[in-house]
Amino acid sequence: MLNDKDGIPTKEWGFYENGNSGMNPAVKTNSSLALQSQNIVVLGGSSGIGLAVAELALAAGAIVTLIARNPERLKAAAASLGGKVATRVADWNDPVALEVALAHLTRIDHVYVAAGSAHFAHAHKDSATEKFTAIQERILGSIHAVRIAAGRFPPGGSFVFTGGISTDRPVAGAWVTCVATAATEQLARTLALDLAPLRFNAISPGWTDTPMWDPLLGENKAAVFASVAEKLPVRRLATAHEVAEAVLLLMRVGSITGEVIHIDGGGRLV
Numbered sequence: 001m002l003n004d005k006d007g008i009p010t011k012e013w014g015f016y017e018n019g020n021s022g023m024n025p026a027v028k029t030n031s032s033l034a035l036q037s038q039n040i041v042v043l044g045g046s047s048g049i050g051l052a053v054a055e056l057a058l059a060a061g062a063i064v065t066l067i068a069r070n071p072e073r074l075k076a077a078a079a080s081l082g083g084k085v086a087t088r089v090a091d092w093n094d095p096v097a098l099e100v101a102l103a104h105l106t107r108i109d110h111v112y113v114a115a116g117s118a119h120f121a122h123a124h125k126d127s128a129t130e131k132f133t134a135i136q137e138r139i140l141g142s143i144h145a146v147r148i149a150a151g152r153f154p155p156g157g158s159f160v161f162t163g164g165i166s167t168d169r170p171v172a173g174a175w176v177t178c179v180a181t182a183a184t185e186q187l188a189r190t191l192a193l194d195l196a197p198l199r200f201n202a203i204s205p206g207w208t209d210t211p212m213w214d215p216l217l218g219e220n221k222a223a224v225f226a227s228v229a230e231k232l233p234v235r236r237l238a239t240a241h242e243v244a245e246a247v248l249l250l251m252r253v254g255s256i257t258g259e260v261i262h263i264d265g266g267g268r269l270v
């Protein structure tokens with residue numbers, strides 16, 4: 001329904017009930033509806049940040065597909081979301097498996113790529129060839145996903161990749177992760193030009209409390225987290241849901257492309 005004074009939409013868009021939204025009436029956007037009925041794929045959606053993205057996307061009315069390797073973890077993730085998601089088992093490094101996993105979707109609106117892990121290695125001691133695989137997989141996995149899915153996006157669709165604070169604050173003994181996060185963020189910027197108008201963005205989480213750290217830190221996890229938290233300007237680690245909020249923002253706002261959002265509690269400053 002239109003407001004007969006100036007043609008501004010009223011009821012459908014919700015914002016304009018009092019006819020004084022302060023917004024440009026030519027821009028018909030309502031962020032709370034932007035993801036309604038949209039197909040969102042979370043690659044690496046059975047845990048941590050990916051699972052939090054799935055939860056927020058569902059709450060926004062999206063239709064969500066989770067992809068990961070371990071079927072049991074996927075099943076548990078789906079159960080934690082009330083069974084309202086499709087799940088597919090695939091390794092993002094296997095393009096054939098990924099293609100099968102996405103076969104049920106003729107239209108994909110947004111893909112969040114969470115899959116990846118942290119690796120510690122010393123350039124002068126550990127096997128460079130073996131460790132380099134982690135970088136290669138992260139980049140190739142993203143490229144596989146783009147090649148398989150890109151033709152199914154409507155205007156305004158987007159990919160969100162995951163970089164990390166190690167791009168801006170390199171960590172000694174973690175060259176693999178530092179190079180991988182930087183490459184991923186640069187890939188988003190490059191593909192934003194290469195495949196425009198499809199949008200590509202990245203998030204860069206700082207220390208975030210997710211299950212990723214369990215095998216890496218073991219019983220030291222609480223002590224390491226406490227020590228990191230006291231040095232951060234916000235004095236605590238980010239939650240997976242806070243990072244997920246940034247992912248959803250990048251999906252919703254159709255004018256953002258080639259961007260990297262940092263969710264690091266100010267970690268780059270200290």
Ligand SMILES: NC(=O)c1ccc[n+]([C@@H]2O[C@H](COP(=O)([O-])OP(=O)(O)OC[C@H]3O[C@@H](n4cnc5c(N)ncnc54)[C@H](OP(=O)(O)O)[C@@H]3O)[C@@H](O)[C@H]2O)c1
Pocket residue numbers: 043044045046047048049050067068069070071073090091092093114115116117118162163164165204205206207208209210211212213
């Ligand atoms: N947590 C942090 O502090 C932090 C900081 C900076 C950046 N990051 C990055 O953020 C991303 C998400 O991290 P997170 O903390 O949420 O990790 P997480 O809890 O370990 O979740 C990783 C998810 O990715 C899936 N996955 C991993 N490798 C995969 C593959 N080859 N193919 C398909 N799925 C795969 C995992 O399931 P399966 O193992 O079953 O496949 C899981 O669902 C990662 O890329 C990580 O490097 C995290």
